[in-house]
Amino acid sequence: MPPTVKKVLHWLVWGFLIYAIITNPDRAADIVRAIWDIISQGVLNIGRFFSSIVNG
Known part of the structure; x- marks a missing residue:
């Protein structure tokens, strides 16, 4: 997986976690x-x- 895709997925996961905690x-x-x-x-x-x- 290219580094750009990994970075985007990483930010999406963190964004979802923050959204879940706030809501x-x-x-x-x-x-x-x-x-x-x-x-x-x-x-x-x-x-x-x-x-x-x-x-034993």
Whole structure:
């Protein structure tokens, strides 16, 4: 993909994010919270996996 197309897509994504936050901040916060929960649970599960491997 040419750099110009990447730059345009990058600005479109950021513009959409800003639009979504301005028009519906509560929903945007819920989405961020849900993404954070998914990431944190994933990290915890990876930690549990390696802990079970080490502890046998």
